[in-house]
Amino acid sequence: MNRKKTFIALLICTIGSVGLVTLLFALSEDSLHRDNSFIRRFPGHPAIKANELDLKYNSYYIAGAAEGQIYLGNITAPLQLMILDTSLRKKRTIRLSLDQDTLPFRSLQVRVVPPYFFLVEGVIPYISRGNITDWKAHSIIDIPAYFTKAQPIDSGTLAIRAVSSRTGGNVLGKISLEDTAKVTLSHQLLQKQVDGIFDTDGVMQYNSQLHKLVYTYFYRNQYIVANTDLTLNHFGKTIDTISRAQVEVATIASKNSSQLAAPALLVNKYSATYGKYLFVNSQLLGRHEPSEVWKQASVIDVYNIVENTYEFSFYVYDIGQEKLKTFHVLEDKFIGMIGDYIVTYQLDKNRFKGVWASPATSLDFKITSTMDK
Numbered sequence: 001m002n003r004k005k006t007f008i009a010l011l012i013c014t015i016g017s018v019g020l021v022t023l024l025f026a027l028s029e030d031s032l033h034r035d036n037s038f039i040r041r042f043p044g045h046p047a048i049k050a051n052e053l054d055l056k057y058n059s060y061y062i063a064g065a066a067e068g069q070i071y072l073g074n075i076t077a078p079l080q081l082m083i084l085d086t087s088l089r090k091k092r093t094i095r096l097s098l099d100q101d102t103l104p105f106r107s108l109q110v111r112v113v114p115p116y117f118f119l120v121e122g123v124i125p126y127i128s129r130g131n132i133t134d135w136k137a138h139s140i141i142d143i144p145a146y147f148t149k150a151q152p153i154d155s156g157t158l159a160i161r162a163v164s165s166r167t168g169g170n171v172l173g174k175i176s177l178e179d180t181a182k183v184t185l186s187h188q189l190l191q192k193q194v195d196g197i198f199d200t201d202g203v204m205q206y207n208s209q210l211h212k213l214v215y216t217y218f219y220r221n222q223y224i225v226a227n228t229d230l231t232l233n234h235f236g237k238t239i240d241t242i243s244r245a246q247v248e249v250a251t252i253a254s255k256n257s258s259q260l261a262a263p264a265l266l267v268n269k270y271s272a273t274y275g276k277y278l279f280v281n282s283q284l285l286g287r288h289e290p291s292e293v294w295k296q297a298s299v300i301d302v303y304n305i306v307e308n309t310y311e312f313s314f315y316v317y318d319i320g321q322e323k324l325k326t327f328h329v330l331e332d333k334f335i336g337m338i339g340d341y342i343v344t345y346q347l348d349k350n351r352f353k354g355v356w357a358s359p360a361t362s363l364d365f366k367i368t369s370t371m372d373k
Contacts, residue, residue, distance in 0.1 A: 064112030065330040073110040122147035169196020186230035199245035216271040219245035274329035298324040
């Protein structure tokens with residue numbers, strides 16, 4: 001009988017301990033994703049949901065968008081491309097062809113910038129280019145230019161992020177594809193705080209209206225606007241206060257590699273840029289924001305990267321239990337990927353003034369600032 005009572009007592013203690021740890025973890029997670037020192041502005045309906053389409057699979061990603069067309073690549077079928085109109089009503093699927101189909105591709109991805117498309121793979125490495133009239137790609141790289149991210153700037157240039165052989169950290173650069181491929185790297189744009197790899201991780205995009213490269217850090221409240229010659233235009237800040245990346249890195253000596261020793265505090269999950277605006281999916285709650293809303297929506301903070309100012313925020317709502325993953329902005333359309341779905345939100349032209357019509361040559365980019373060390 002005593003043994004039975006002892007067993008029950010131990011069982012109750014164990015369950016209670018597990019419950020307490022779970023509760024403390026949940027509370028710490030909630031606290032971790034709060035930063036009540038800033039206040040967001042939510043004006044009335046700057047973005048309204050317009051359409052959604054069930055793609056049936058969650059392996060699609062946005063390969064590009066232009067001239068009323070959305071191009072979706074597929075991770076599991078890298079040579080398959082889906083083309084949608086922005087109403088999500090007209091759909092067609094095409095098969096890409098390339099002149100080297102025997103290479104051991106690991107993460108081949110498509111980038112579409114009409115009238116061209118690119119197939120990029122940074123591990124092999126491999127870059128090919130073709131015209132959207134026939135969707136036939138031809139290899140155009142002849143040097144071992146390894147990279148971790150790539151985004152076309154124009155028909156003959158790709159912006160890249162690579163790992164520097166000199167510092168061992170991430171660097172931004174570009175590959176010129178005309179005549180003989182040429183790689184140029186800048187060691188000044190990405191700023192190391194911890195290890196130069198995890199702490200400088202982020203989203204890289206090219207803004208074709210402003211002719212600027214925009215890089216948004218994952219783990220700190222900063223983004224970079226750079227010129228196409230890889231010189232700094234200016235640093236910008238998101239509205240939260242996490243200026244230093246909160247990452248812990250562990251070294252695995254047996255594999256000569258590093259990994260995160262603990263989950264890092266994610267500040268900016270994803271971003272996109274169009275016209276004079278930068279759209280950032282923040283992961284931090286501001287003051288007076290109800291956590292209940294965050295359980296059913298993702299917040300998008302809008303920045304004016306010409307004036308270097310925060311404008312306002314809006315919500316993109318979940319579908320079922322799925323949250324916003326990635327997104328793109330094309331003129332007055334916000335295009336998002338949520339689970340198996342693609343959605344579009346109509347942007348209010350009265351809120352996004354000048355985003356579609358302002359030519360890059362008329363924009364004053366004399367902003368200069370420094371980044372907190």
